[in-house]
Amino acid sequence: MSTLRQSRADRRRATEARILDGARELFAEKGFERTTIRAVAAAANVDPALVMQYFGSKRELFTQAVQAFPAQPTATDTDVLVDQLLASLGLKLGGLPEGTLAMMRSMLTDQTAADYVRAALGRQIDGVGAALPAAEDPELRAALVVTTLLGVTIGHQLLDLATLREAPADRIAALLRPAIKALTEPLE
Amino acid sequence: MSTLRQSRADRRRATEARILDGARELFAEKGFERTTIRAVAAAANVDPALVMQYFGSKRELFTQAVQAFPAQPTATDTDVLVDQLLASLGLKLGGLPEGTLAMMRSMLTDQTAADYVRAALGRQIDGVGAALPAAEDPELRAALVVTTLLGVTIGHQLLDLATLREAPADRIAALLRPAIKALTEPLE
DNA sequence: CCCCTCGCTCAACGGTTGTTGACTCAACAC
């Protein structure tokens, strides 16, 4: 072992973090249902009972491990908004945070994750809608913008579509920009 | 009972269909993992063992129940293509077939469903890419078109986003058309 | 009418899962 002389509190914090990291990775890879407490414990080199003792239940472990969702952008200018949205796509530098991937992975088959994502997307839609120019149906347009980016993210990060994986990130953003822009502009 | 005097073969076909219908509905609602043979059997008023006897395994029941995926459109003209794509969104008249919903519901957490959807989307991407004008990166553009529609479908049919559910179908299609068109046109 | 066929049920097995309680042992306080 490289780490010598850890205090008891240090060891506790370390194994707790190891459990959370393993849980995040497994939840992101297999989803809530197919991720087992035993597998998480094994990934952290720990007894399954310890995971329960620290986090109470599998659900609690999930919520603790997943936590955050990307902050929704707030911009009044449409062009800046589009840039912010494209930037939060997770295209650059290692993709989205693993907690977000875990949440998205489970959102179609787990009620709790579905509720969370629905609420988060709802907030994002409201934010985008408020920033849109005084066009017709700003909220519907915002919903289409958000779900469009959701679809590209799913295809890229979760389904691993070869065409998207092989494409350079800035190329995707460049092609996507006019499409997003078209959703925010009045119909001709 | 209203049905009297069914032949043995008729009864067999009837219960088989009842099992398949219940399975399709449950798979579409809860996904592969969380759908239990016992629940399918209960929905069809039948013993769980009978489901096994007829379909061999849960996997086989899934593939038999889910079957089809919407046929990919083949059109040389871009405008016609866009219309075809928007039409296959499942926005009109009761949404997508339940088998398709079942497949999509499980695609993030089930390996078999993921492979199937990846292949189906790949074919769709190839089809759209071949129909695109001689612009740059036709395949990448096609992938973005397909994943965009995928995202809207997920938000609408699977996540039940209120904004999309409340909007009239033709309005969504009208707002989406310029965005899809922008993905197919050369950058300015 | 007999008897075989076949739709269908009943009861159970083996495996996996989340969860629990008793236990061990090293770290810390006094």
Add this chain to the structure above:
DNA sequence: GTGTTGAGTCAACAACCGTTGAGCGAGGGG
């Protein structure tokens, strides 16, 4: 040094799942 706290383990329970084999009873051909 002694007693206590708390990190970590071990073994097990209860529930649920897919799956199986034996058996029942009506239907249809001879």
